[in-house]
Amino acid sequence: MEIIFATGNKNKMAEAKALVPSHIRLLSLGDIGFKGDIEESAETIEGNSILKARTIYDLYGKPVIAEDTGLEVEVLNGEPGVRSARYGGEHGNADKNMELLLENLNGELNRSARFKTVASFIDDKGILTCFEGIVSGNITLHKQGCGGFGYDPIFKPIGFDKVFAEFTEHEKNLISHRGIAFKKFIRFLETR
Ligand code: IMP
Secondary structure (H helix, E strand, O other), X not given: OEEEEOXXXXXXXXXXXXXXXXXXXXXXXXXXXXXXXXXXXXXXXXXXXXXXXXXXXXXXXOOEEEEEEEEEEHHHOOOEXXXXXXXXXXXXXXXXXXXXXXXXXXXXXXXXXXXXXXXXXXXXXXXXXXXXXXXXXXXXXXXXOOOOOOOHHHEEEOOOOOOHHHOOHHHHHHHOXXXXXXXXXXXXXXXX
């Protein structure tokens, strides 16, 4: 079974490929020849996730999974949230995003945060189903580790003494927001 994963993010693709069983072939946007940018203009993580899936389904008419992820920080009223990718002012600049977040939390003792992923699947008939994954943790004082991507160097999940950037991909997938959402998606595919 082939499913398009509507992302241009190689790290997300690698994590997702490690999660799905071998009879599901995840196609990247490159594999299907899509070269443009997918609009992310919705006001919510769920909205952007659905927008990405719909855009690619409408163009190709094949099963699509898309996801949108945000980091929600408690004392910042859920910011950066849906604006996580462009928080520091430049889309996809992880260092700038983390620098601004650490600056905004300077001196703050409550460093509670959570990653939220909404994965949206559109099947071959155009029917949409969404899956949510959340992992709670704390924002560290400094960047640590050298694995992962995005905000991984400053996010320490609850119950662990290391940040996501110090997890292996397999360890991260076991507990992460994306791992939880994709496991729900895989269970859904197996039971329908
Ligand atoms: P988007 O879902 O690609 O729009 O990602 C939003 C922002 O969250 C980007 O800055 C990503 O780098 C970041 N992000 C998404 N997933 C993760 C993750 O698993 N760990 C750390 N940062 C992430």
